[in-house]
Amino acid sequence: MSLAAAEAPRTMGAHGPRRWGRAAVLGAYALISFLSFPHPVAGRVLDLGWLLAWLAPALLVAGLRGLGPRRAARDGFLAGLVAHAAILHWIYVVTVVYGEAPAPVGVLAPVGLAAYSALFTAAFGAALAVLARRGLDSPPALAALWAALDHARHWFLSGFPWGVIGYAQHQNAWLLGLAPWTGVVGLSFVTVLGGAALADLQRALRGGGGRPWVAAGWLGAVALAHGLGGLSLRLAPAAAAGSAETVRIAVLQGDIDQGVKWSPAFAEQTLEVYEDLTRRAVQQGARLVLWPETAVPGGIEIDPALRERLGALARESHATLVVGGVGIEGQRGDYRFFDSAFVFDPDGGLVDRYDKSHLVPFGEYVPLRGVLGLFVSAVARGIAPDDVTAGRVPRAIRIPVPGGPAGGVTAGIPICYELLFPDLMRRFVRDGAGVLLAITNDAWYGRTGAPYQFLAITALRSAELRVWTARAANTGVSAFIDERGRVVEHTPIFQPGFLVRDVPLRPPPLGGSFYARHGDVFAWACWAQVVAWIVLARRRTAGDEA
16 A cells, blocks of 8 residues: 555545545554564564564554544544554453453453553644644654654553554664663654655655655654664763673573462462572572562561561572562551562561552552442452552662672662653662662463563663663563663573573663653653644644634
8 A cells, every 4th residue: 555545635535445545554554553563473573663663653644644633633543543452452361361351341451551542643643734734744843743742651641651662663773772862752753753754755756745855864864863873872881891790690480370370279389489490590600589570479578487488598598589579568457568579688688678669550459449440450469459559669779699799789670560661760770770670470461462562661771771671570571681772681481490690780870871860851852842833833824814
């Protein structure tokens, strides 16, 4: 389908072949968006975002151009709904297979979440139409618009940025060099700049308007952005230049099925799996051993025998254990439950606990429980009988490590969903973290693309903050990610095992990238451009009407 086929004048495209041509282009946008993110196919992971992500915005722009604001918003919403429902198909596994919801709920759940993301596609379509009326829909304007909306997806209504197009570029090493400066929305900006330029170039070559050399010039700007990203990587200080210290870390993958994870009958077997993996990792020299999210099937703080068992394992191993478990506070009958990480020092003492501060809506708590709680319940039963309680703030933790740096290792311990939020994650580094110890339980996702998509999101966090990440996932993907966002070692999913690696510590300023220090400066600059262009477009329209 030619992009130009969708760009007929509005009056000609409302009915008949033109209308179906536009629908076909928007359908192609949905398909390409889906294929821009990793998915397992025939035992391999198909990950073509570095190539296909450029086409998605090109197709969307072509499919919406020539429409009025209302029609562009409507068509944009429908196209975004289909695209994101496909990307989020794994929600069916979460809700039906493990959440035990009825199948119709499992079908509607990804559509409901996709509707959130589609709101931003609708906003893009409406703004595109407003800008196009006054000839202001240039590739940089559309790139800033898309980047600003991707930024909003990280915080609007608590945020759900899964499927942000910048993540599709996680294997584009040159563009990753921009992440420490712009965050992931900078990658979205460059991707849409290239896609919109492609749409303009084809339109100009087919006589639909515009000049080919202008579109080619914007494609040259995309090439320049790659060059700047590569230069940024080349000039970035190496870890060895600023920190000769490393710590030998193990990440464990117990491969505990979600269906038995909270079964009392399986608790002893679960503990034995992780104890065995810990001992084997320590034999390979691990000094800090990382267990996944909620790996411990019990309440460490209310079960003295369980707490002593974990302390004894730390003493026996002469290693520091960071274990995922359920934090519990309060009195019997009035407990509060947290999704937590516990730190046991080599002497067996429980020295700290970090509580997850950004919880999963409808997963760990039900928003507006007084109303919605009458109809739905949180999916993550087992952690708590009711809603999980959020921790206060993200904070770095000083972790004692035998044979490690004097005073210990300062680390951030992001827990699962927190990894989706770059502004939250940068607070760990601002608080002094020189490494991220990420723990998650991706068993909920089954054998879908979600574990690999989540790994790509995690890789962007390392690239943005210029720190290494050790990632322990219950069923995978467990991995080590370097400060450039490269996955240097990883496990297959749904296989028990562990990885051991010497990880460089990158305390600030080495780990203190521009993004870590200053946050979403680039994103807010995009917002400022969008507001300025829309105001200019409306003023021009008002002037013409006068």
